Amino acid sequence: MIALGLEGSANKIGIGLISHPSPTAGPIVLANLRHTYVSPPGQGFLPKDTALHHRKWVVRLIKQAMRQARVKIDDIDCICYTKGPGMGAPLQSVALAARTLSLLWGKPLVGVNHCVGHIEMGRAITGATNPVVLYVSGGNTQVIAYSAQRYRIFGETLDIAIGNCIDRFARTLMIPNDPFPGYNVEQLAKKGRNLVDLPYAVKGMDCSFSGILAKADELAVLIGEDVPEAKRLRSEEGELITREDMCFSLQETIFAMLVEITERAMAHVGSSQVLVVGGVGSNERLQEMMGLMARDRGGSVFATDERFCIDNGIMIAHAGLLEFETGVVTRLEESTCTQRFRTDEVFVGWRD
């Protein structure tokens, strides 16, 4: 069976075509295209502009994907789209495209939970069977484990998402948004040496980032070139703190928190596998830290590269097709989208 997947819950539009040749064999990626809306430095992406971007690209990307995959309309079994969670206007613009295609081509629709898409794609790519999942992106920070037909949330952020925290700090330091702010922060962090004291906020398996961001923003003011020498922020050894040090300190602190809550969940459910998904999952330092933790527990970390961990259409196609194969479709009247759609609301009928 073949599915077309449409994703547009944030600033990326992704179109994917996937094939499930047989229930036992792994999925085959036929096409995986993506285009990102990049906002100017110092600015986030606004829903309205992002929706416009998606509308502009959706037809072109679908056509290109079909051409590339050499797939005809007849070959497609269902059209999967992101039902949520995400930003309202971009979600709607892509859902509209999915509905139109469904009517035009006479194909059933499947509305997909974005987070479940990430998890299923990660499992398929890495072969991790039953891992604890850390889902980290611009809008989400969740520690998830599967139990009794649902992906259950063990821990999550109590305020803003980790990616949002990084993006906003990047804006404070006027770090460019191209290709994406987190990538640029990661590159700067590689050159950081001094660890600046930031709050560390883990509460059980939950964590919180807003206090850290506020403190980092406050300290960032003290590293500006316009600040008199005597007032500039310094390390204990008296060295001037740089932008690189700030990025380094932010990453070291918030990633340690993520690894810690993941470790707590692993201890609690008794698992030694961990799968990292979502855009922030492409950060090499986070992957390295997670690996060190997992090794200490006699386990291993599974991660995908940016083709699959950054929002994409293929994961929507894959998760949607898994659900479609259990006989579930989304009727046209129900093919809405929703900004809030918790991971544990989805009945996972395709797993034991």
Added chain:
Amino acid sequence: MPPEPTTDNPSTTSTSTSPSEQLLQEQQQEQQQQPQPQTHTHHTLPPPFTHTPTPLIPLTQGAEALVYRTTFLTPSTPAILKYRPPKPYRHPTLDRRLTKARLLAEARVLVRCRREGVAVPAVLGGDWEAGWLCLEFVAGETVRRVLDWWVEREGWRVKGKEGEGEGEEGEGEGEERDEAMLDLMRKIGRAVGKLHTTGVVHGDLTTSNIMLRPSSPSPPTSTSPNASPNVDEEEEDVSAYLAGTIVLIDFGLAAQSLRQTQEEDRAVDLYVLERAFAATHPTAERLFGEVLRAYGESYPGAKASLRRLEGVRLRGRKRSMLG
């Protein structure tokens, strides 16, 4: 008209059939070659435990600590060593800061709880620089394991009865055993209430951090339907086993709550426990109602904390997205 998608937008990935197929396989193979998980990784203990005449017996690897069985002063007094090893993933400065803070928090709160009559293990010794605490041994099981065992047992009981018409089974024994379990839930509610009365919030209140010290010495260890042929006898064992004392452990994230934030902090404790129930023991979720009921009656301010819990839950549901 927008231009053709090009490669100078770095996130426009194009992948065609064969390479990606290959990639899937490559990645899968790569993962399979990774070492298989072992049950125990080896850690070196700090002095004076580095070389002991008889090696310490590793009990378990917790969320952040390694827990060993040992003895205290006399060979017949069991004790546990809770060692927080340096975390290799954490920046050393941050690691030292956290380990020390948590070890001290744990020791202080445990001492305070003992004084106030909350059932917790006694502190026997410790060294915050080296990262270890020596604690009284709790002869029992975590509620996490007790619930697993109970749910599994419940599962086979229901399955076994399917033939004789499911649903209404008016037999008293089932209710009695349920009663024993519900009573355990009430004890948990009261234990948490007692903790909160002393002005302490736990900070990591999961079922792994609540222990049952059973009153009967021999816990029913059977988890398989065939293990115990004599059902009646086992029912009695179960009730006796569940009729024990609740002991709270793992206070590394605990804090003496400030008066202004007390209600919120207590509500978050309950919320963490609620989610631990929902996530780990979905079929035992209804039991949690009994925990809350008993909690609500355990001290004068409890009702207010329960009201606050509703707000915390609501925030949780709203938070489902969007940074």
